[in-house]
Amino acid sequence: MKTAIIGWGSLLWDDRPEFDQHHGPWYFDGPMLRLEFTRISVSRKRALTLVLQEELGANCRVAYTISHRESPAEAIQDLQIRENASEKEVGIYLPHAHPPGLSQASVPPTIAAWADLTDFDAVIWTGLPTNFSELSDLKEAFSQASAIRHIESLCADGQWKSVEYIFRAPQFIRTPLRSELESLDWFAQLWEQKQDR
Numbered sequence: 001m002k003t004a005i006i007g008w009g010s011l012l013w014d015d016r017p018e019f020d021q022h023h024g025p026w027y028f029d030g031p032m033l034r035l036e037f038t039r040i041s042v043s044r045k046r047a048l049t050l051v052l053q054e055e056l057g058a059n060c061r062v063a064y065t066i067s068h069r070e071s072p073a074e075a076i077q078d079l080q081i082r083e084n085a086s087e088k089e090v091g092i093y094l095p096h097a098h099p100p101g102l103s104q105a106s107v108p109p110t111i112a113a114w115a116d117l118t119d120f121d122a123v124i125w126t127g128l129p130t131n132f133s134e135l136s137d138l139k140e141a142f143s144q145a146s147a148i149r150h151i152e153s154l155c156a157d158g159q160w161k162s163v164e165y166i167f168r169a170p171q172f173i174r175t176p177l178r179s180e181l182e183s184l185d186w187f188a189q190l191w192e193q194k195q196d197r
Contacts, residue, residue, distance in 0.1 A: 031114035045158035072122035
């Protein structure tokens, strides 16, 4: 079976051989999805990472790759391990099944519409939720201002992880928070300092 993996963040730039060996190159004409940097990542020193964000996000064209695995179940397991995600946090859409779907995560309509025009047997993606309000030390709802305050409150390593994740996100990922952060002198300077080393 032919399984497509949709990606938009570190899957595209953070090399992980144990995952990357099981898929092909990335293509950049995937579906449009609403994304924003609203998830606090414990593994990245509390940096903000990209997740599906219907209410606060911006529409972005995302990428996809084709799994080398023979079954969607194997591809899902690869993605779960790579993303440290539970079974419920990996979305799956089976466009040509009757009935289609069979995902424990909700299927964004744009994924279904895009997948229905392909020959993929399954399309999978990471469905990690936002956790900003729960994990932020500021105990605030997500906004551009509260996100900036969160990053400013991090240790030096956490700030660098935030800068790295924002600047290394593909250029076709344009969200309100990214635009705001890239306009801040101190944020851009942190990136430039690391590049000069």
